[in-house]
Structure formats: C-alpha cells, structure tokens
Amino acid sequence: MYSALVNKKEWFSTLVVWMAAALVTAAFLWLLGDIIRYGFGQLSWQFLTTPPRNAGREGGIGPILVSTGLILFVCLVVAIPIGLGTAILLAEFTTEEKNFGRLIRRSLDVLAGVPSIVFGLFGSAFFCNILGFGFSILSGGLTLACMVLPILIRSTEVGLRSVPSDYRLSAAALGLSPIATLRQILLPAAIPGLLVGLILGSGRAIAETAALIFTSGYVDRMPTSFLDSGRALSIHIFDLSMNIPGGNKTAYSSALVLMVLILLMNGITSWLAMRWQQARISLV
Amino acid sequence: MSPSQSETLTLWALRGVASIAGTVVLFIIAFLFLEALPALKEIGPFRFFNDASWHPTDGDFNLAPMLLGTLLATLGALALATPLGILSAVFIHYYASPTLGRVYRRLIGLLAGIPSVVYGFWALVVLVPIIGRIHPPGPSLCAGVLILALMILPTIALLADASLTRVPPQTLQGAAALGLSRWSIITGIALPAAKAGLATSIILATGRALGETMALLMVSGNVVQIPLTLFDPIRTLTANIALEMAYAMGNHRSALFVSGLVLMAIIAALVLFSERFSKGEMSV
Numbered sequence: 001m002y003s004a005l006v007n008k009k010e011w012f013s014t015l016v017v018w019m020a021a022a023l024v025t026a027a028f029l030w031l032l033g034d035i036i037r038y039g040f041g042q043l044s045w046q047f048l049t050t051p052p053r054n055a056g057r058e059g060g061i062g063p064i065l066v067s068t069g070l071i072l073f074v075c076l077v078v079a080i081p082i083g084l085g086t087a088i089l090l091a092e093f094t095t096e097e098k099n100f101g102r103l104i105r106r107s108l109d110v111l112a113g114v115p116s117i118v119f120g121l122f123g124s125a126f127f128c129n130i131l132g133f134g135f136s137i138l139s140g141g142l143t144l145a146c147m148v149l150p151i152l153i154r155s156t157e158v159g160l161r162s163v164p165s166d167y168r169l170s171a172a173a174l175g176l177s178p179i180a181t182l183r184q185i186l187l188p189a190a191i192p193g194l195l196v197g198l199i200l201g202s203g204r205a206i207a208e209t210a211a212l213i214f215t216s217g218y219v220d221r222m223p224t225s226f227l228d229s230g231r232a233l234s235i236h237i238f239d240l241s242m243n244i245p246g247g248n249k250t251a252y253s254s255a256l257v258l259m260v261l262i263l264l265m266n267g268i269t270s271w272l273a274m275r276w277q278q279a280r281i282s283l284v
Numbered sequence: 285m286s287p288s289q290s291e292t293l294t295l296w297a298l299r300g301v302a303s304i305a306g307t308v309v310l311f312i313i314a315f316l317f318l319e320a321l322p323a324l325k326e327i328g329p330f331r332f333f334n335d336a337s338w339h340p341t342d343g344d345f346n347l348a349p350m351l352l353g354t355l356l357a358t359l360g361a362l363a364l365a366t367p368l369g370i371l372s373a374v375f376i377h378y379y380a381s382p383t384l385g386r387v388y389r390r391l392i393g394l395l396a397g398i399p400s401v402v403y404g405f406w407a408l409v410v411l412v413p414i415i416g417r418i419h420p421p422g423p424s425l426c427a428g429v430l431i432l433a434l435m436i437l438p439t440i441a442l443l444a445d446a447s448l449t450r451v452p453p454q455t456l457q458g459a460a461a462l463g464l465s466r467w468s469i470i471t472g473i474a475l476p477a478a479k480a481g482l483a484t485s486i487i488l489a490t491g492r493a494l495g496e497t498m499a500l501l502m503v504s505g506n507v508v509q510i511p512l513t514l515f516d517p518i519r520t521l522t523a524n525i526a527l528e529m530a531y532a533m534g535n536h537r538s539a540l541f542v543s544g545l546v547l548m549a550i551i552a553a554l555v556l557f558s559e560r561f562s563k564g565e566m567s568v
Contacts, residue, residue, distance in 0.1 A: 006465050013467040017379050020371035021388060024441075027434055028395050031406050085301030093298070100299070104306035106559075111309040113488075113555040114548065115495020117522045121544045122312045124529070125319050146308050153305060179291045207399030210497040210522070214529050234401045234498075241405045242502060248409055255402045266397050 032259075039256030042249060048257070052220055056240050057247050061254055063222040067137060067230025068206060070223060071216055074141020075205050076198065079148050084194060086149075087156035092182060112150035116210040119147050123215040135229040140216025144208060148201035155200060159193015160186060192276040196269050203265040206258065209234040233258050316545045323538035332542065338508045340528070340536035347543055349510050353425070353518035354547075356511065357500060358493040360429030361436055366486055368433075369440025370475075377448045378470055389445065396438035404502035407431040412503055419515040423505035426514040431499050436489040443488065447481020448474060487558040491551045497522035521547055 046060060053059030086108075090101050123143030133139040163186055171181040209232070217229035218239060231239070237254045240247030327345050335346035372392060376385040407427060416422025451474050459469045475482070497520075505517020506527060519527075521543045532540055 010465050010467050013470075014379065017371050017375050020368050021375040021380070024368060024372055024395075024437065025388070025391060028391055030410075031398070031403075031434075034406060034410060035402065082301045082305050085298045086305040089298040089302045093295070097299075100302070104302055106556075107306045107309045109559065110552050110555050111312075113491045113495075113551045114309065114312060115491075115497065115522065115551060117495065117497040117525050118312065118316070118544050118548050121319075121525065121529070121541060122315050125315050125541075126311070146312070149305050149308065177291060179294050182294075203397060207397070207401075209399070209401040210526060213526060234399055237401050237405055238498060238502070241408055251405055255405055258399060259402060262397050262399065263394065266394065270393075 035252060035255050035259055038249070039252035039254075042253040043256060047253060051222065052236075052250070055244050055247070056220065056236065056250055057244060058250070061233065061236060061250075061257065063220060064231050064233055064236045064254075065257075067216070067223050068233045070137045070226065070230060071140045071144065071212070071232055072202055072205055074138055074226065075144040075148060076202065078142060078145040079152055079201065080198070082145075083149055083152035083197070084156060087153045087160060087190075087194075088182065088186075090153070091157045091160035092178070092186065108150045108153060111146070112154075114147075116147065116208055119143055119211040120214055122146070123211060128215060133227065135215070135217035135219075136227045137216055137223055137230040138226045140212050140230070140232070141226075143211050143215045144205045147208065147211060148205055151204060152194075152197040152201045155197030156190060156194045159190040159196070162193070163189040192272060196272055196276075199265050199269045199272070203262050203269075206232070207234060207262060208232075209238055213238075233261075313545075313548060316541055316548060319541040320538055320545050323535050323542050326535060327539065332539070338524075340532070340539055343535075345535075345539050347521070347539075347546075349508050350519050350521045350524050350543070351546070352510055353504070354494060354520040354522065356425060357428045357432055357504065357518065357520055358490060360425070360514075361432035361493050362486065362490060364429065364433035365437040365440055365489060369437045369485070369489070370444050370482060372437070372441040373444035373448050374470055374474075376445055378466060378474070389442075392438045392441045392445075395434070396442065400435065400496060400498045401502075403431050403435050404499035407499060407503045415515070421505065421515075421517065423503055423517050424515045425504060425511045425518045428500045428504035428518065428520075429514075431503055432493055432496060435496065435499060436493050439489040439492055440485045443485030444478070444482050447478040447485070450481070451477045484558045487554050491554045494550060494554075495522060495547060497526050501526050 048060060048065065049062045050060035051063050052061065086104065089097060090105065094101060120143065123139055123146075127133050127139040127142050128135060133142075167185050167189070168181060171185055176184070212232050212235055216232060216235075218231050218235060219229040220231045220236070221228075223230040233254055237251050237258065240251035240254065323345075331345055332347045335344045337344045338346050338349065372388070376389055380388055407430070408423075411430060412422045412427050415424060415427050419426075455473060455477065456469060459473050464472065500520045501523040504520065504523065506519045506523055507517040508519050508524075509516065511518050525540050525543060528536070529540055
C-alpha cells in the first residue's frame, strides 16, 4: 500500500521533470527552426556584401556587417589592455592589493549587472555629448567596451589562477623577479583564458542592441571613419521588424547571420576551453 | 632603467588600468545622477508617483505604471522560469543519462547566447499573432512574460546546475542507502543542500529580467497604463527609455535618466544581496 503510493509519486515526478525538459527543448527548437527556415532562403554571398535597398526590405547587409565589425574592433582595442591589466593585478598581486582588489571586484560585480539600456544612457551622455563623439562607431564601441570588461577580466583572472603555483615557486626559487615571472611564465599560460574571455565578450558585444541605439545610431550607409554613425546588425534586425512594414524576410536572414556568428563564437569558446583543459591534464 | 624601477612602473601601470576598470561603474552612476538631478530638483521625487499621467511634454511625469509594468513582467517571467529552470537542472543531474544531460546542458548554453533582439523578433512575428488570435490585441503583458521567461530560464538552469554539482555525492548515496526514493532524495536532500545557489540564480535572473529592454519593447505593446488583464499591453521602464530618449529634451530627458537611476539602484541592491548569499554557501 505504502510502496504503491511512493511508486505513484515517483512516477508522477519523473513525468513532470521529463515534461519540463521537453518543453524547454521544444521552445528552443521552435525558435531556432523558424530562424533557419525563414532566414535561409535569402541568404547568399550577395546578401552579405551588398548594401540594403528600399529601407532594408531588399538588398543585403554589407555596410551593416562592416559597421558591426568596426564597433567590435573599437570595443576590443579599448577593453583588452584594461581587462588584461586588471586581471593580472587581481590574480597575481592578491597579498599586496588585498583591499584595493576587493573594492575593484565588488565594483566589477555591480558593473556586470548593469542593464544594457543604462549603458546606452551613460554612453549617450558621456561619449556622445560630453566628449563630443556624437552618434558614432567610436561612441558605440567605447560603450560596449565598458560593458564587456567584467566578463573579460573574470575569465582572464580564472586563466591566471589556474596556472599551478609550482610555476611561481620555481620561478621565485630561480631568482626571477615577480614582473619577469609574469611576463615570461604567467602571461603565456594565461593566453587561453584571455582568448575565452575575448570570444565570450565579443559574443556579448555583437548581440547587444539597447546600448547601441543612442550611441552608434541607425545610419545604414558604408562608414568611412570611426566618427561616422554605423548601424549594427542587431539594430538592423530591430529596425526591420519594428519600423519597416514588409521587412520580416530580410530581418529573418539578418537574425540567422547574427545567430551563426554567435554560435560560431560559442563553439570556438568551448573548443578552446576543452583543449586548454586537456593540455593541463597532460602537463600533470 | 634598473629592473626594480621597471617593476614599480609596471605595478603602477597595472594599478592605473585597474582603477579605470573599477571606476567605470561609479562613473555610470555619477552620470546618471548628474543628468537626473534637474528633474529630481524641479519635479521632485514625489511627482514621479503622484502625477496624473505620463505626458512629459505637458509636464506630467508619473512613472508608476511603467514601474508596475516592469515588476509584473519580471514576476510573471520568474513564476514560469524558476520551476522550469530548476527542473531542468534536476533533469540533467538525476534523470538524464550522462550523454543526454550533456546535450541538454549544451542546449541551455545556446539558449543563453541568443541575442535579446532575436528573441524579441521571433516573439513579435510568431508568439504575438498567436496570442492575438486567442485574445486581441496580441502585443501584451502575456507576450512579454512568455519571452522573458524563455530568456531568463538559462540563467536559472545553468546556475542551479552548478550548485547541484557541488552537493557532496556521499550525502546522496547515504540517502539512497537508507532506501529513500529518487524524488524524496531530490526534494528532501539535494535541493535544500543547494539552497543558497538556487537563491543566487533566482536573484541574478531577476536582475536580468528587470533590465531587459529589446524583447519587451518589441512585444509588450508599449501603452502606458496599469494592465487589468494578462492580455493588456504594458510599457516597461526600459522600453520607455528606448522609445523616448531619441527626442526627449530638458526635464523629459532628465526624467528618463531618473528611471535609469531607479533601475540601477534596484539591480545594484540585488547584486550586493546575492553576494551575501553566495558567501553563505562558500562557508558551508
């Protein structure tokens, strides 16, 4: 009697858990399936290279891909040195910089939670107005640089911390200075972590929309300088679906391109992380 | 330059970039505050809740319906995503075979990487028409809740998964040896042991939901009103900023920065709160 009751409960809970997993999987496949099914038709080399025509209903996304790339470039050029330096300080100078490090970590945790629209507000007030960059690729890239810093710093720091402390001790025993140890032993060892962070950060940056609406702007022409306004791929999808009647077809294709870029980045990240782990295991 | 000089120099350079990284968030808060100040002074904090309506060009600044919209969308999304996310983690650990669990975890990871504009676009062209057929008009709180739930589910599932991984296997084996059924072990032992991690995952998902802009802007109708049913359109604080920032001037613009400041304050409080939780778990 009792065991029958337990069995019934057990059977029911198993059903619920499997149904939850099936529901999530179904939603995912539905979304992905639609994007592929409706986006694949217009996809061609021409779509990727020609400028949009008729407000984006026809033509391609050439200049938009260029703008997206330039925004990402500005973002990384600014974020890499700051991120790398901060990660080194946080991971390697823990004893000297205990309180300073804790303060920075706390502030980065809050920064990681800032909503993207708030980054947009800040970017438009600071980079566009006060520094006078206006609606430009430069403003957009700088705003995104602030946004990807926490993720970049976190994964580089994890990379540095995973270097076995034997390395540091042996280096110290050989009389190498901390800075020389850093340059010749720790940095090369931290490169995989930095790479993972870079790719993760880039993925977040090209997925971003809200932070770019009032910083890099809407102009869909081919940009000629960093001070030109440039429309990012994500903004293109937003504009086509909200403001352009009949823009859904090209919006689907642009969404597919964006998804492929992001899946590619995710793939490279997990491949790198896996290889990195294997390399560490073979070292031990 | 002697080695010790170059070392001091490097250390100071590192401190310099780390200070930049650490002050970004202070800079953001300072700028929000600076731009919000005129509205706080001239309109005063109380009118943001007591004014007749939100007609900033006519001098009415009631933010309450939009704050309510943000809160309702967040609560609705949490009500759906919390059980599904935790059951997803339970599925990975205690129901799926190792291979299936890996595949499912990868799938959740992909779901986490999809840009919010793609979620918004898909919901706009697929979900909104379906909801419109069940109960017009279609763009509504309901559409916002559904897509937001799908977007924050990966955050909950991945963090819950990580905290279930940390439950010591001996505890579970002991419970199994006592003859407890699988479901009793999960609800009686595994989930309580992972409590702190689960709470953190829900808090972080709340932060993500509060700050989400694009998807809600695209599907929830953007009518400034207090919704009476699930099928009424709403406007969230974030969507309001994205919609009006482009043309807002003077006090209107300043009022938008006030709403940004409110969001930022809620999220900073959540992040610091969640840190206390995760510390509690580490000490266990």
